[in-house]
Amino acid sequence: MITEEAAITARAQDDLRVEPLVEEGNLVEQGAPVLEMRRHLAIKIVAPMPCRVAAIRLGPGHRLSSILFFHEPGAGRHTYDTKLANRSDDPGALRDLLLASGMWRLLRSRPFGQVPVPTQMPAAIFVMGLDTRPLAPAPHRAVANRDDDVARGLHALLRLTDGPVYLCQDRSAPLSTAAVTSDRLHLVSIRASHPLGLPGQQIHRHRPATIDRPVWDVHLEDVAGIGALLATGLVPETRLVSVGGPALREAREVHCQPGADLRHLSHGLVKPGPHVVLSGSALDGREAHWLLGRDRQTTVLEIPHRPARPHWFQAALSRASRPKPLIPTAALEQAFGGALPAVPFLRAMASGNAELFTRLGGLSLLEEDVALVDYVTRAEPGITAMLSSMLDRIAAEEAV
Amino acid sequence: MIKGLWDRETVALMWLVAVFPLAIVWIHHGGLDAVGRLIFFLAVAGFWHVIFMLVRAQPPSWAGVVTALALAILAQQELGLVPLLIGTSFGVVIAELVFGGWGRNVLNPATVTLAFLGFGFPSAPWPDIIVPVGWAAIPVALIGILAGVMSLRIVAGAVLVLGIAWMMGLDMSETYPALLVGLVLLVCDPVASASTALGRWLNGILFGGLAAMFLAYWSEAAAVQIVVSAALLASLVAPILDEIAIALWLARRRRRLG
Numbered sequence: 001m002i003t004e005e006a007a008i009t010a011r012a013q014d015d016l017r018v019e020p021l022v023e024e025g026n027l028v029e030q031g032a033p034v035l036e037m038r039r040h041l042a043i044k045i046v047a048p049m050p051c052r053v054a055a056i057r058l059g060p061g062h063r064l065s066s067i068l069f070f071h072e073p074g075a076g077r078h079t080y081d082t083k084l085a086n087r088s089d090d091p092g093a094l095r096d097l098l099l100a101s102g103m104w105r106l107l108r109s110r111p112f113g114q115v116p117v118p119t120q121m122p123a124a125i126f127v128m129g130l131d132t133r134p135l136a137p138a139p140h141r142a143v144a145n146r147d148d149d150v151a152r153g154l155h156a157l158l159r160l161t162d163g164p165v166y167l168c169q170d171r172s173a174p175l176s177t178a179a180v181t182s183d184r185l186h187l188v189s190i191r192a193s194h195p196l197g198l199p200g201q202q203i204h205r206h207r208p209a210t211i212d213r214p215v216w217d218v219h220l221e222d223v224a225g226i227g228a229l230l231a232t233g234l235v236p237e238t239r240l241v242s243v244g245g246p247a248l249r250e251a252r253e254v255h256c257q258p259g260a261d262l263r264h265l266s267h268g269l270v271k272p273g274p275h276v277v278l279s280g281s282a283l284d285g286r287e288a289h290w291l292l293g294r295d296r297q298t299t300v301l302e303i304p305h306r307p308a309r310p311h312w313f314q315a316a317l318s319r320a321s322r323p324k325p326l327i328p329t330a331a332l333e334q335a336f337g338g339a340l341p342a343v344p345f346l347r348a349m350a351s352g353n354a355e356l357f358t359r360l361g362g363l364s365l366l367e368e369d370v371a372l373v374d375y376v377t378r379a380e381p382g383i384t385a386m387l388s389s390m391l392d393r394i395a396a397e398e399a400v
Numbered sequence: 401m402i403k404g405l406w407d408r409e410t411v412a413l414m415w416l417v418a419v420f421p422l423a424i425v426w427i428h429h430g431g432l433d434a435v436g437r438l439i440f441f442l443a444v445a446g447f448w449h450v451i452f453m454l455v456r457a458q459p460p461s462w463a464g465v466v467t468a469l470a471l472a473i474l475a476q477q478e479l480g481l482v483p484l485l486i487g488t489s490f491g492v493v494i495a496e497l498v499f500g501g502w503g504r505n506v507l508n509p510a511t512v513t514l515a516f517l518g519f520g521f522p523s524a525p526w527p528d529i530i531v532p533v534g535w536a537a538i539p540v541a542l543i544g545i546l547a548g549v550m551s552l553r554i555v556a557g558a559v560l561v562l563g564i565a566w567m568m569g570l571d572m573s574e575t576y577p578a579l580l581v582g583l584v585l586l587v588c589d590p591v592a593s594a595s596t597a598l599g600r601w602l603n604g605i606l607f608g609g610l611a612a613m614f615l616a617y618w619s620e621a622a623a624v625q626i627v628v629s630a631a632l633l634a635s636l637v638a639p640i641l642d643e644i645a646i647a648l649w650l651a652r653r654r655r656r657l658g
Contacts, residue, residue: 208657282402301401320457325503327411328595330548331404343595344646359650378407 031235046102050075123213132197151179152227200369284371526622534577557604565612582627
């Protein structure tokens with residue numbers, strides 16, 4: 001299902017400084033570059049579908065606000081030359097192909113969760129063959145009958161790093177990886193219960209990310225996409241996206257383009273009444289109009305019945321006691337998946353103790369990894385906000 | 401975007417639900433006298449909670465009810481009104497409310513109150529915990545552990561050490577009800593006990609070890625006095641136990657992951 005409109009958006013704090021390679025009104029092939037990053041000119045952003053560029057909105061400093069596309073089926077698909085990238089003696093050509101085709105942006109580097117810089121050598125790459133977020137589509141179904149693509153993609157990843165590649169899979173739905181023979185490929189079988197299927201959990205357990213040893217993670221479907229790109233020279237058109245949530249009459253899964261129109265995806269399924277559309281899961285999603293970045297699900301929630309204004313005294317009491325105390329309970333431990341000493345970790349974050357935060361493994365984590373803690377404990381201010389400000393601080397200190 | 405359950409007051413309420421069996425058995429056997437004691441401690445603790453709410457905008461907590469219940473069961477008898485007032489106020493205010501209320505305190509307010517009364521009025525007799533009340537601590541621990549507000553590790557550590565002491569010939573026939581009640585009401589406070597997995601084992605083991613040692617060598621002490629002393633010391637040491645647990649966790653991780 002290709003929506004009529006699609007857009008690539010960024011927030012001001014994402015600081016995505018771009019240079020447009022097309023103009024409004026241009027007809028663009030699917031997969032052809034439309035933007036390049038000003039900081040790293042090699043990293044390109046490509047058109048998600050054959051389209052006409054409808055609008056490019058840039059903020060101050062050429063920061064991308066949004067680029068909007070209208071579907072034009074006749075525009076065709078862009079083909080990349082993969083001859084050099086397929087030669088196994090030249091990892092540089094493989095990087096160039098991924099950078100030019102926009103597939104590079106599907107990789108994510110930790111610490112700090114940015115798109116990796118083009119020259120970065122990861123200490124390990126984690127391929128997420130399962131996703132335990134509520135209502136997330138199962139990656140093994142997204143790559144069903146695409147064993148060749150997966151194998152080719154895994155081979156490509158093995159060429160991007162000298163370290164190990166971890167393939168995380170659902171214990172009850174093992175993937176077939178017989179085609180890949182490398183002692184650097186490690187299979188990790190996990191019980192599919194949240195939060196164990198988050199990349200942060202697995203990275204923390206098997207190969208913690210540090211400033212000197214960045215670790216990448218990538219979704220299994222994107223690995224298959226890299227494999228397909230190497231075989232055909234075409235950027236994959238769609239990804240498997242689940243459309244779900246309590247405000248829908250029924251859930252469904254669709255194959256749609258990146259940046260798809262979320263209203264279109266849930267059209268006709270929404271129950272009457274006010275609702276809010278999130279890109280991402282109910283735990284870590286953001287209210288959005290378009291499918292964001294690496295997200296593979298959209299959740300439609302009912303807007304909770306807004307209570308009458310609380311009594312002024314009640315409101316004053318609840319505002320006065322920030323941050324709210326967190327009580328060590330089994331629920332809190334479970335929300336961290338038992339991966340680290342939860343209460344000392346939270347104390348380190350709350351008190352701004354960056355050193356203990358780092359030693360306990362905080363650099364392997366991103367906001368999505370602690371979203372469940374926020375949900376379980378109703379913490380105020382949120383744990384995700386504390387984590388991201390702590391990571392920002394460490395990033396700023398390290399950059400000096 | 402969506403919010404769960406386990407904020408501070410949910411935990412406090414679950415703790416309160418867990419101690420219900422103990423409260424009912426104790427009131428059933430204590431009669432009107434017990435009810436009067438409970439109401440007195442509820443009033444004093446509640447008074448201070450309200451004062452701190454009005455003056456410092458600290459929301460009161462249901463955990464204050466558990467504190468009052470622990471005091472009603474374990475506080476010394478035949479003390480006048482004034483010593484009880486002073487002791488309870490000291491414990492509730494200095495051990496809990498001045499830190500910002502339940503969840504930010506270091507020690508359990510009931511433990512501090514009982515220690516204060518024990519040091520201040522050593523001649524007052526400690527209550528005898530009757531056997532049915534002691535047995536009622538078992539459902540408390542079960543509910544608390546199942547709900548996740550008490551730690552299985554603390555209970556198991558304490559029971560393990562006390563069991564070993566009993567097998568080595570320590571006589572606990574008179575004192576075990578007090579040990580069980582103290583364990584669930586004072587030691588298992590989720591805030592004042594250790595918060596790491598290994599730290600909780602050590603916390604339980606330390607409490608059990610101290611209690612066994614006091615039973616063996618502190619002949620003139622009453623059962624409740626022994627429990628309170630062991631609980632106070634174990635709770636004071638809890639942060640160090642956590643530090644030890646974190647250091648060991650980090651060392652193990654460094655060895656495994658390089």
